[in-house]
Amino acid sequence: MKFMKLSAAVFAAVKSVWTRGSPFAALTALWPMNDEGKYVIQAEGIRLAFSNHGAALTNLWINDTHGQEIDIVLGLDDARHYPFQTSNPVLNGVIGRYAGYMSGASYEADGIEYQVTGNAHNGTSLFNGGDEGWGRQTWDIATHINNSITFVLFDRKWNGFPGIFASCLTHTVTPYQWRIAFGVTPLLKPGPINLSQQVFFNLDGFKSNASHQILDHKLRLPLAGLRFDIDESGIPTGDIKSNKKGGEHDFWSGSRLVGDAVDEKAVECVKSGKRDCVLDATYMLSHKELGDKEDQAAAILSSAQSGVTMELYTDHDALHVHTWSQENGEVGLKKKQGSGKVPTNGAISLEMQDWPDAVNHPEWRNRKTIWGMDGLYTSFATYKFSVEGQQKGQ
Ligand SMILES: *[C@@H]1O[C@H](CO)[C@@H](O)[C@H](O)[C@H]1NC(C)=O
Ligand SMILES: *[C@@H]1O[C@H](CO)[C@@H](O)[C@H](O)[C@H]1NC(C)=O
Ligand SMILES: *[C@@H]1O[C@H](CO)[C@@H](O)[C@H](O)[C@H]1NC(C)=O
Ligand SMILES: *[C@@H]1O[C@H](CO)[C@@H](O)[C@H](O)[C@H]1NC(C)=O
Ligand SMILES: *[C@@H]1O[C@H](CO)[C@@H](O)[C@H](O)[C@H]1NC(C)=O
Numbered sequence: 001m002k003f004m005k006l007s008a009a010v011f012a013a014v015k016s017v018w019t020r021g022s023p024f025a026a027l028t029a030l031w032p033m034n035d036e037g038k039y040v041i042q043a044e045g046i047r048l049a050f051s052n053h054g055a056a057l058t059n060l061w062i063n064d065t066h067g068q069e070i071d072i073v074l075g076l077d078d079a080r081h082y083p084f085q086t087s088n089p090v091l092n093g094v095i096g097r098y099a100g101y102m103s104g105a106s107y108e109a110d111g112i113e114y115q116v117t118g119n120a121h122n123g124t125s126l127f128n129g130g131d132e133g134w135g136r137q138t139w140d141i142a143t144h145i146n147n148s149i150t151f152v153l154f155d156r157k158w159n160g161f162p163g164i165f166a167s168c169l170t171h172t173v174t175p176y177q178w179r180i181a182f183g184v185t186p187l188l189k190p191g192p193i194n195l196s197q198q199v200f201f202n203l204d205g206f207k208s209n210a211s212h213q214i215l216d217h218k219l220r221l222p223l224a225g226l227r228f229d230i231d232e233s234g235i236p237t238g239d240i241k242s243n244k245k246g247g248e249h250d251f252w253s254g255s256r257l258v259g260d261a262v263d264e265k266a267v268e269c270v271k272s273g274k275r276d277c278v279l280d281a282t283y284m285l286s287h288k289e290l291g292d293k294e295d296q297a298a299a300i301l302s303s304a305q306s307g308v309t310m311e312l313y314t315d316h317d318a319l320h321v322h323t324w325s326q327e328n329g330e331v332g333l334k335k336k337q338g339s340g341k342v343p344t345n346g347a348i349s350l351e352m353q354d355w356p357d358a359v360n361h362p363e364w365r366n367r368k369t370i371w372g373m374d375g376l377y378t379s380f381a382t383y384k385f386s387v388e389g390q391q392k393g394q
Pocket of ligand 2: 121
């Protein structure tokens, strides 16, 4: 029996080296996964699970203020179902090599115009890295220990991009804390990079409120005094607007109920004929000039029902705040979260990113959009959790 198990693992390892061409493919097959096909990491007060498809976060468990264990992110029960997700980006997965739209499906680097394979607007633009984007790839696992996992991916000119990009993503948990470190090394040719991971949260784990919505969550964005203007189709115009105190976009002067912010948009939503009224805006993060970017939270989200508070720290300069819309496609709750579909405004994502569409706005002087062999692309995000009535180390 033991021999059978081992030879199956060796066979899987050989097969993955053959099909994925990554030096880490052999290792991947040997790391332990749970019976849902997921890779679990844990520390005091927190436990996460991932699928190696899209390196997607599948579960995030925490104990609420009543001592009940809840799972506060959207995801699928069975990791084997992720490859069949047709959404782009794949639910809670990585978005890359270039997240967002790249208009013209082309860009310029070192005076050369590069054309890539478009997958949006009849192929005239590239969306979220293209049809073979990083959220749709099987990642390899370089290391997997109790509290840390490192995913690696070698992008071999997929989607028409020149050059091989080696990407490395490490998730680490420490007591009540989850940290993501992104790193990309361009090999052979420089190119644009915009890496993100969009995670949808419901801090009640869909448990306490019959409506399953996050309208009672409180949100504060202390660094978000400005936002990026968009046109009717959601494309950034290049203009930057101010979020005046007391106005619709004021999340900096104090915390606000998500439900109140959604209500304030209602008139505008009806006017534009949208079925779902949700929050969807990209805010500029004005970090302290000389401060450490880990000093100040970019976002603070909390729920009185579960007593859970989540703080997000990041070195990115923008934050896309988006509440779940069924217009993005329908997703069911996980078995332990309940039954039925995730409703509109059932979850919220706080997606750290660079200034939107910067590659097409050269007037934003000195924004770095192209990375070459001289510059490793790195960024981080740290989510810190606290639960009312619970203390670290108890
Ligand atoms: C929740 O509490 C139980 C009981 O103390 C513990 O076994 C479990 O590991 C906790 N869950 C998390 C995610 O910390
Ligand atoms: C996309 O292509 C189809 C068929 O070729 C055409 O009917 C449609 O107008 C095109 N749309 C745009 C936005 O170019
Ligand atoms: C990590 O997991 C191993 C195997 O399950 C266990 O023996 C070890 O004590 C764990 N280490 C820590 C620091 O929790
Ligand atoms: C759930 O949330 C809605 C919207 O905020 C609120 O009206 C309702 O009273 C809540 N229900 C429960 C059971 O807490
Ligand atoms: C990066 O990707 C996000 C989507 O994940 C997008 O909204 C943003 O505009 C992109 N940034 C740049 C600089 O293109």
